[in-house]
Amino acid sequence: MTTPVPEEQAAGAFTESAAEAVQTAVMAARLVMAIADAARRHQQRKHKGEEEELPAAKKAVAEVGGDVERLLPSDISTALMGEADWPQLAQQLLALREAGVDLEQVLPRIGEVAVNVRDQVAAKASEAATEQWVRVVREALPAGPVREGMLASPTWPEIAATMARLDEKGVNVRDVLATMYDTVQGVDQAVATTVGAPAPRMSESAKRSYGELSIGLALPVDLDLSDRGRVFGQLAISSQDNEKYARWVREAVPGYGREVDLMVASSQWPLVAARMAQMEKDGEPVAARVANLANDGSWREGPSGQVTSRLARSTVNALLGPGNELPGPGTRARVNTTAARLTSPSMGGPTKATAAKGGAAPAQPGVASHREAGPVASSGKTR
Structure with a gap:
């Protein structure tokens, strides 16, 4: 069965x-x-x-x-x-x-x-049902205004119900979402141009929080880690999944519930949760990886005021596995093969359309996808 x-x-x-x-x-x-x-x-x-x-x-x-x-x-x-x-x-x-x-x-x-x-x-049943469709949307669409707009829309329950009815009729909803993406994205861009909307700007709190934790994660350029409700919508992480990820960490380090709660309440946690969501989508044994945190006591050493950051780093290291640990503070970031493999269109990576147009892979080693500079226009001369 x-x-x-x-x-x-x-x-x-x-x-x-x-x-x-x-x-x-x-x-x-x-x-x-x-x-x-x-x-x-x-x-x-x-x-x-x-x-x-x-x-x-x-x-x-x-x-x-x-x-x-x-x-x-x-x-x-x-x-x-x-x-x-x-x-x-x-x-x-x-x-x-x-x-x-x-x-x-x-x-x-x-x-x-x-x-x-x-x-x-x-209302409770509807919320539980729509949360399952959040995962479908997250996996079918790249991060960005289209996906965020769907999940943040006041008509989202109706959208989810419509997708459920289509699925009951035998329609492959994922294919529908993927097919309509370019069209809806064009509509979004056209409306933004008409109303004179500025290009998405990165919030200051998000800039300060970017770093090693987000290596390999393609995040929305306007990710706002200062707004908990919005950031989980941007990352398409349901409240049910968020609670599950936090529970896995608590179970890995029994007796340190206070420290885990502080990390979950911090601005670093959405990035950790986003990595778990991406790995779970890719079929990785996320719970088993998080359990390896029990073997790393390094996060407990150091100033108490920095325990949240250390625990977040150790959690990501447990997820990435031996040999793929994040670079230590003050060291140059390096390419992390496991983290890089986690970059996916569902988290805002290049779409098929971009690839078809010859978009080149980033060549800057060890720089997270959200920090990579765009290609420099050639002057037609070589040295």
Whole structure:
């Protein structure tokens, strides 16, 4: 039996989320009704010494069914009345009415509780489903304004739902995304030119944070490490993946949770997480690599104020493996073959179109892709 790919899982989640939300709402409605019925029974025992018998089921269904349909949201009332024990629930409602409870007041309140529960469950299911499509978009498109615009759009849930429906119909969504990329990028550039948008500028906080940690990672030129919400959107790292990566580090160095938390809260962490995401996409055993951090205690040595930077460096070294460690502070950066192999179009590397136009590979050794200078125009003379 094959494991479903992320988009298949997401498509199923979208399909099931609405039904699950309604069923959970019905559970909430049943809970409120059970509590109300318990209160009725308690009062009758307290004042009359015994509980009154429930009305006949057939009579109860006939008398309160219309009220339930009229006073509860249609999806919830339909699901509630479709339950096998609906006659017993109807008996409880009619018993409440006969005990003096105004169902015209109670049922709408039960409906409010059920709707609130339904919407919370639906929102959570939708978020879980869309996060799986974040990975698909990250793998299919290079980093840049097109990908960031998709993931940051207020219509992103709708976009993800549409991709899920296409996938259900047998459409290869990854191919669609890759095919449409050049067209959408042209639209983005045309609009930017029309409105006079300036070229993306690198934030000062991002400039200060660039260095050895980002060797081999092709990052957006306007990466803003000062804005946590935005940077994870730019890198297309979901909150679920971010929590997973942080957990792997904590498990690798038990007893140092405070230091790990400080690193995760730092500006270096998005770069470490981006490397994990890229390696995971490439099929590398990321969790096993991170576990090697347990064998490196060097990050614990030195000034306490620099422990975050040392831990980030050691984490990346664990990911890259023996022989591919980052250059030490104050030394010239060198080519890192493992890190260079991680450079991918999905993280903003050259697209197929660029390669087709004869774009040359960077020739500057040991300089991260985001720091490499562009080709110098030839004057037509040689020395």
